[in-house]
Amino acid sequence: MGKFILWMIRGIAALVGLAVAVLALVYYLASQSLPEYDVTRETPGITAPVEIVRNNANIPHILGEKDSDVFFGLGYVHAQDRLWQMMMMRRTVQGRLSEMFGARTLKTDELMRRLDLYSLARGSLQYQDDDTRAALEAYASGVNAYLARVNSEALGRGAPEFFLFSNEISPWQPVDSLAILKLMGVQLAGQLEDEVLRARVSLALPEERVRDVLPDMPGTGVASLPDYAALFDGAAPRFANMDIQERPTLWPSPKRGFAGASNGWAAAPNRSAAGGTLLANDPHLGFSAPSIWYLARLELSSGGVIGGSIPGMPLIMAGRTDGFGFGITSSYLDDQDLHLEKLNPDNVDEVLTPDGFKPITTRGTILRIKDEAPVTLTLQWTPNGPILPSDMYGLGLITPVGHAMSLSWTLLTEKDRSMSAGIGLMRAATVMEGIAAAADYVSPSLTLTMADNDTIAMKVIGQMPGRNSRHQTQGRIPSPGWVKDNLWGAPLSYSANPEFVQPSGGILGNTNNKIIDRPFPAHMSFNWGDSQRIQRWKRLMQAREVHTRDSFIEAQLDSVSVTARTLLPLVGADLWFTGEAAPVGTPERDRQDALGLLANWNGEMNEHMPEPLIYSTWIRALQNRLIRDELGPLAKAFTHVDPVFVERVYRDIEGASIWCDVIQSAATESCTDIARVALDDALLWLSENAGGKQESLRWGDYHQAVHKHAVLGDVPFLKWFVNIRQSTSGGDNTLLRGLTAGTGKNPFQNVHGAAYRGIYDFSDPDSSLFVTSTGQSGHPLSRHYDDLGELWRRGEFTPMSLDPELARAAAVGVTRLVPRPK
Structure with a gap:
């Protein structure tokens, strides 16, 4: 028995030793790709020495004699710190993820190939200025x-992830940078999904109820739209189930x-305590580890x-x-239209146009898949844009038999000088120069907030x-692509884009809110990203005569929810401090306790408080109660x-309280009844x-910001090291x-927010502050992988x-790159 125990101990010790050795080997291999920042290197491709000074947050200051050398330095530091991220983005836009990850990314590759963004980016290179x-x-x-x-020094394959996946890295090309800008357009586009949902809802509900559940932004409304099914000729169309x-x-x-959001605001000198803008x-x-943002300073000839x-x-x-300072927010410009x-019927390779049936343009492309046979796709384009498959975006649910769905999108063009506009914006010295520089910008549409001295x-x-x-649907739901009035003409001139310069009040800003109220088709958009944050912003801006960097x-x-302050008095109007006393542990007592907490709450969504969680759970349950009987699945x-x-x-409003009555029940439920039942639903969930x-609940336990590694974030064991x-x-x-x-299991998880914050004070420009949500490095073993994240969480810079x-x-x-002798 003693010998058995001894051998067991030896065996366990051997296993532990082996595990330690394996972990040590893994750490050694992974650590080889940690960049060396304090070094001098001879490097081909530059004309004069480049100095890269990294401050204590690992933010590079790139100094060189020529702009080309400075841009060389930026490419060098991006590759040092974010090589895996860059290669992933390039593979995504090329539609080549399946070569690395197998069939699970096949649909993603198919989407990117059908949009043909990489080919369009290649064609746009000729339209950039010298x-x-x-720079590219x-x-x-x-x-x-x-x-x-x-490659020459075997630096851990460049990033730890390449030990787990393919480490084949082709050289970077100028077209790759243009393609990544187009990929950003995909990541910021949301009008397509809105069109699909509105079409689905319009097939299920009468028009007045569609206006309830998909309401127009407060302000002047829009004329009624045709019933979606009525857009088709002949008998009632059949849609896929x-x-x-x-x-x-x-x-x-x-x-x-x-589809992106953002805040941006500015104050003129007369509204600034220090007298500068x-x-x-x-x-x-969307949050990720590392963040999409990377802080840097470039010393260009323009400054x-x-x-x-x-x-x-x-x-x-x-x-x-x-x-000169410039900030960006998502504009919510409606730059996408779906066309039926x-x-x-006699030749499915042709589609009906205003001039009769015309051939669909087709081209084959091969998708290579790891460990599987390649797949050949036939890409199809009509005069309106690429045809998308019915199993993407739920298009099959709104595409009748004998039809297909194509996409018109400003992004889908070779004549795209957005990169040139971005380079010009960096060189601008004044607001007016900034506006002029952005004239050639195409997509993704943004709202620029700018300030000079x-x-x-x-x-x-x-x-x-x-x-x-005369567009039949005004771009709000898919429209027949064979009707001339529905087709796009020449784009509007840059002067038609909304512009606000030096407002009389001295303050301007954008929270993705509705900024203009022009009639269609100069309207810009029917769908906006915010109707709530803007109210709080206006109050904070108007509360002070002058502002400071700190304000x-x-x-x-600011974490006060105008929404909570507005909805709670409405929803709970007949519930506050009502009902008889109830013993502890009963549903009635739980409801009274929750209402008591909310009645004394100021609407601050503070991570340490229980009220935000109770409120959020209640209102979420309430909306579900209101809509599920009418909308079903x-x-x-x-x-x-x-x-x-x-x-x-x-x-x-317009009879919208009818949503409170449950269609399937014999009784007529009031909105108070639904509010009470929804609160019980919420308390049961909690x-x-x-x-x-x-009283012991804590909003921050559920509203955790999750910065997930795009590939390893769900892998057991590894996720605890790579996610933040x-x-x-x-x-x-x-x-x-x-x-x-x-x-999901926790619908209150924080997954999308301000991954970058900047504050610029032009009375003292060097007091300006910056932060990102994770850190500069994309290497999980680097101390700079998440060091800025703690500042970000605390609201520091x-x-x-x-x-x-x-x-x-x-x-x-300090990295010094010197030209390699010829």
Whole structure:
């Protein structure tokens, strides 16, 4: 027995030793790709020495004698810190993920091939100006210089992920950067999903009820639309009966409601305490580890520019120069239209046009799949754009037999000078120069908030489609592509894009809210990203005669929900402090306790409080109760509460209170009945999922910001090393926006928000502040993988100066690239 125990101990010790040895080997191999920052290297591709000074947050300050050398340096540092991220984005836009991940990414590759973005990017290279082509070539040379080091010195394959997946990396090309900008357009586009949902709802409900559940933004309404089914000739059309598929792996197109957001505002000198302009910006995107943003400073011939870049592109997308700042928000321009295409019954390779049946343009493409035979796709384009398969976006549910669905989109063009516009914006010195530089910008459409030393402005950039005023559906639901009035003409001129310069009140801003109220087709959009945050922003801006950098930070971090303050008095109007006393543990007592907490709450979505969780659970359950009997399975598409819909119901606007009556029941339920039952639903969910007393609940335990690694984030064991989780305040409708997942075991998980924040004060430009949601490095073993994330969670920042001596004083490393002797 003693010998058996001894051998067991030896065996366990051997296994432990083996595990330690394996972990040590894994760590050793992975750590080989950690970049060395304090070094001098001879490098081909530059004309003069380049100095890369990294401050204590690992933010590179890139200094060189020529702009081409500076862009080379940016490519070099992007590859050092974010090589895996860059290669993933390139493979995504090329439609080549399945070569690495197998059949699970096949649908994602199919979408990108059908959109043909990489070919369009290749064609757009010829339309860039000489300055931009030089920047793209220099940037690509910088990336490739680092790749050459990885290959020659066996630097852990460049990133740990390449040990698990293919490490075949082709050289970076200028077209790759153009393609990644187009990929950003895919990630910020949401009008297509809105068209599909509106069409589905219009097939299920009368028009007045569609206006309830998919309400227009408050303001002047829109003329009634035709019934979707009435757009087809002849007998009632037949639609497919199919289930909506789960989103494929690494699908780049956002879910409805996740197509980018953002805040941006500025104050003129007369509204600034220090007498200089102020600008604040926090673009909202889906969280990831690492963040999509990478902080950098470039010293160009036009002057220094500092702010947020996106690895893969030679651009500072949001930031400042010495006297000019620019921020971006999603504009919500309606730049997509779905078109029904009638197939020729005698030849399915033709579609009906205003001039009769015309051939569909076709081209074959081969998708290579890891460990499987390749698949050949036939890409189809009509005069309106690419045909999308019926199993994407649920298109089969709204496409009648004998028809197909095509997509018109401003992004789908070779004549795209957006990269040149971005390079020009970095070189602008004034607001007016910034507006002029963005004239050639096409897609993705953005709202630029700008400030120079004495002027503030806001300008929508991006090509506005030229629609006909007689368009049958106004682009809100798919329209027949054979009707001339539904087709796009020449785009509107840049002067038609909304523009606001030096407003009389001295303050302007955008929270993705409705900014103009022009009639169709110059309307810009019917779908906007916010009707709530803007109300809180207006109150905060008007509460002070003058603002400071700190007051702008306070506004960025404000977690008060106007939505909660508006809806709770409406929904609970007949419930507050009513009912007889009830013993502890009964549903009646639980309801009274919850109402007591909410009655004394100010609407602050604070991570340490229980009220935000009770409120969010209640309103979510309430919307579900209101819509599920009318919409049935379609109710699953409404993953987030629409405050305008709930307010319409509880104010009985245009008879909307009818939603409170349950169709299938004999009784007539009131809105108070539904509010009470929904509160019971919410409290039951909380007891099953949270437990404990209501007072001990904590919003931040459920509203955790989850920065997930795009590939390894769901892999057991590894996910604990590569994912970043942070308890956060805020919510769907607060300025400190943390958009909840809306689905899954925890629908309140924070998955989309301000991954970058910047505050620029032009009375003292070097006091400007920046932060991102994770860190500069994409390497999980780097201390810079998540070091900025803790600052971000606490609402703190890191300074970034254009003074090179300040950067050198706090440098953690200086890389000197010198030309290799010929």
